Amino acid sequence: MTFKNAFALCAALSVSPLIANAQETLTLYTSQPNTDAQQTVDAFEKANPDIDVEWVRDGTTKLMTKLRAELASGVVKPDVLLIADSVTMESLAADNYLFAYQSPAREAYADSLYHPEGYYYGTKIITTGIVRHKRAPETPKSWADLTKPEYKGQLVMPSPLYSGAALIHLATLTDAPELGWNYYEQLQANGAMAQGGNGGVLKAVTSGSKPYGMIVDFLAIREAAKGSPIEFTFPTEGVSMVTEPVAIMEGSKNKAAAQRFVDFLLSKDGQALVLEQGYLPAREDAGVPAGFPQRDAIKLLPFDAASTLKSTDENKSRFSDIFGG
């Protein structure tokens, strides 16, 4: 091969990804499981054939670390975010990274589910409870049960260093007077394993390598409905909750398409997809998926968004000190 050929090939290879980009492209950062994210994107693209969505999936906490690093370098990659919790959104809004958009669809939602100035909109109600394998010997009823000796080395949970729902869960439980940080120390002493995200917990419990787990409701309930040998419990003390909000980045160069994405998620069709995927939709008139209790039957633990916002970094490093890594 001569130099000339090689260079020509180089040039051709480096240009090729740029061709065939006549359409509008929207970049989405999301923490939804891979298959759900693809379904959401497919449904949106079907309704908006002129927009291509390129998406990246990672755990919320991990994704935000990446985003923060990119923002610090002056690079804005995503146009829209669809991540686990509103506290993360609040911190981004406080740093002026989010774009305020008053979606006409917000009328159908409870005030608490979206930011009054329109920085973000909750799309689902996701709680964290306990999952057990059906052949497991114990049936845990409360969070406190998990620290008992019968559960030694048998519990798996998502890591707050990876998952946004797990970070909110950590903040909620450590704020609860009867649990607190002491609870997480006891879990660690009882051999609980903290790994990756909720998907990892589901894998460990369905496959039987750990019979009990802390997990988000929809993953466990929908897998159980498909025939997986697991069952989900709402513990007696109450559960923590996130709303999987969607938001537009201030630096987005494609705000019109981004607004259509937000509107789509909040629309009746968008919420019908949420229901079909087995999540509890944020929109109250959208119904309840199979396997869920009625909305008012779910007991929520108290949650202080403002203090959580302040203590996020401290919570992460304290957790990292207890569980290592």
Add this chain to the structure above:
Amino acid sequence: MLTASSDNQLRWLSITLFGLVVALSLLPCLRLLSEALSHWDRGLDAPLLSILQNPHTWVALQNSLYTSGLGTLISVVLGSGFAFVLTLTNIRYRALWIFCFMLPMMIPPQVTALSWLQLFGPASPILNTLGIAPALGSPQPMYSAEGIALLLGIQHAPLVFLALRSQLICLPKDLIEAAQLSGASQWRLWIDMIVPLSRNAIFAGAAIAFVSALGNFGIPAMLGIPAGYSVLPTLIYQQMAGFGNDVLSEVASLSMLIAFLVLIGMLLQQWIQQRSSYSLIGHNAQPASFRLGKWRIPTQILLCAVLCLILIAPLAALMISSVVPALGMPLTADTFTFAAYNEMVNNQGSTARAFTNSLLLASLAALLLMIITLPLGYRLMRLSLKARAVIASLIEVPYAIPGIVLAIAFILLFSRPIPIINVTLYGTLTLIFLAYLSCFLSVCLKPVMSALSQLDPALEEAAQIAGATPIQRLINIVLPLISPAVFAGGLLVFLIAVNELTVSALLWSAGNETLGVLIFNLDESGDSILASAISVLVVVLVASLMALLSLLAPRLPKGVIPWHC
């Protein structure tokens, strides 16, 4: 007139090339060093001091030393065993054995880890299919220090094998025959001749295996992170992934710690190699060969059994878990499904993107390195021995220091826009590309140098007398003669880069996923079945590329292709 312009050409060529080497090798290391040693104004909270005070650092260091040490021991046993049998005996199908034994080194570590995970534990599809899966809640044995060490050992055994085999090949047959004629027993032959002559090669191989194990990220990431067992590279990764650029200075200090350990290992290995350079005369003599006689078939069965255990069984587990509907289910005619392949190939947009990115990165890196290494090697050969050694070891540094350290160095260098031209490389594919160039320069350069050193200078001198300029000579004389070696170097780079995880794990961003990152992220989010499907495709890709290289082997200088020496 002619000489003036040719001198000019040469000078420019040299200056450009050495500028490139400095930019790719020296700059990242210096930036890392300056960050690690910075912020002394913070007193006891200075990054270097604060990581030295942190107990996590010491735990990770201890774990790193334990897993790498145990792993090296396994590498030495496996590697030297195979080297003795495959080099010194008249065993059959030698080429096939070597190919199979080298395969684990070329399979990306995250795939190796994933396949071993599918082999054990209550969810193992292969154990479930056989109906012998362990009880609910029994621990996954691979999630442990010993699991990590075992896989590190298997992954790096080929390094010991190669180091020892190249020494054993030089063991001349006549020497052994002389000893046998003088009545030496088989036992005395081993104790007095073979062991002393190969001891240094084993030590050198062990040192390389140890250094590689210290820097390995894929295996402890997949097996250690879930169990909360951290080694230095995963500690760095988790700090970066969890806390981001705020902890960059601390992480840079941690990186220096590994780089320091690795450098000690490298120096040790070089020192041992120099000691063994008393070497043997008569390289061209027939290599020694023991007749196995009636032991030949049992030996072959033993080799086969070991390979089944370390290669075939995990790969079979990987394949089986890619065709079951969900983890923990057995494989039967009813459950068999290509759903995971269908999901990955047809539905998930990230698969096509990751394949495109990895193939693009790997082929561009291979091409560009082929273009650079040819004139670079050519110039290096014309330097004094001492200068050549200095520059060669400079180029070696980015390859030897762990990828995770190099990634941190690149983040440090490029997280802000480049001054003057004001372009931000952070979060682009170009950044990964530059890191690859830095990392793999020495991989490509080695075969080129070895081919150049075997070139007869008379050819070029004849061209010079006929008035050819250095560039003309390079293109018309040298290139055609060493093109197979250049190509082999490029293919090796491609093979390693296409599966690379460690560097890209920290440098990837939206739309810039690589194959390694894709597999790692899928497994972390719990989609092991999907990860297995992609891994199977990757193994097929690797094995076919290796086979392609083997076909090229007869046209290459000896030792260019690692599994064909």
